[in-house]
Amino acid sequence: xxxxxxxxxxxxxxxxxxxxxxxxxxxxxxxxxxxxxxxxxxxxxxxxxxxxxxxxxxxxxxxxxxxxxxxxxxxxxxxxxxxxxxxxxxxxxxxxxxxxxxxxxxxxxxxxxxxxxxxxxxxxxxxxx
Numbered sequence: 001x002x003x004x005x006x007x008x009x010x011x012x013x014x015x016x017x018x019x020x021x022x023x024x025x026x027x028x029x030x031x032x033x034x035x036x037x038x039x040x041x042x043x044x045x046x047x048x049x050x051x052x053x054x055x056x057x058x059x060x061x062x063x064x065x066x067x068x069x070x071x072x073x074x075x076x077x078x079x080x081x082x083x084x085x086x087x088x089x090x091x092x093x094x095x096x097x098x099x100x101x102x103x104x105x106x107x108x109x110x111x112x113x114x115x116x117x118x119x120x121x122x123x124x125x126x127x128x129x
Contacts, residue, residue, distance in 0.1 A: 001040040004030045009042045009049040010066065017068035018104075028066075039090040040066070043082040051078035055090030055099075062090040064101035079110060 001007055011025035027033060034040060040054035051069040055062045064087060069079045087099055102122060103111050112118075 001031065001034050001038070006042055007031055007034065007040075010040055010052045010054070013042065013049055013052045013070060014066055014068040016070055017074075019071075037094070039086050039093065041082050041086045041089070043078050045073070045078075050076075051082045053079065053083035053086040055086045057090075057094050057096075058100065060096060061098045061100045062087060062094055062096050064099055067101075067107065080114060083114070 001010070008029045011029035012022055014028075015022045015025045035056075038054060038056045040052070042049050042052040044050065049070070050073040052066060053064065053068075054066040055064055057063070064083060067079055067083050069076075091097060091099070101111065101116065103116075108118075
């Protein structure tokens with residue numbers, strides 16, 4: 001992550017990909033959210049942010065998080081490319097090989113195609129307001 005503009009692109013991409021209001025990702029839209037040991041990248045096409053992925057150190061692994069692609073750009077391989085780059089950079093910097101992640105139902109096939117296999121299923125519940 002280079003600057004606040006890149007952090008904002010990552011936050012907005014995630015909000016749009018998950019169909020939630022931008023303000024729900026506001027907390028990560030500046031560099032103050034990101035630690036020095038976090039690796040976040042956004043892919044651009046013709047200057048427009050299209051996909052993003054991050055890797056953070058969690059329990060001795062490179063934890064993949066915040067993978068998102070602008071809805072109209074999904075299915076073009078952008079998430080795969082940005083995620084592979086983030087994982088490679090994170091693994092090299094952290095000195096770890098193992099990666100972990102949590103997948104949405106939409107992300108499951110993407111991760112399986114990348115070689116990830118399902119582990120225990122985690123269900124998140126939230127109030128409906």
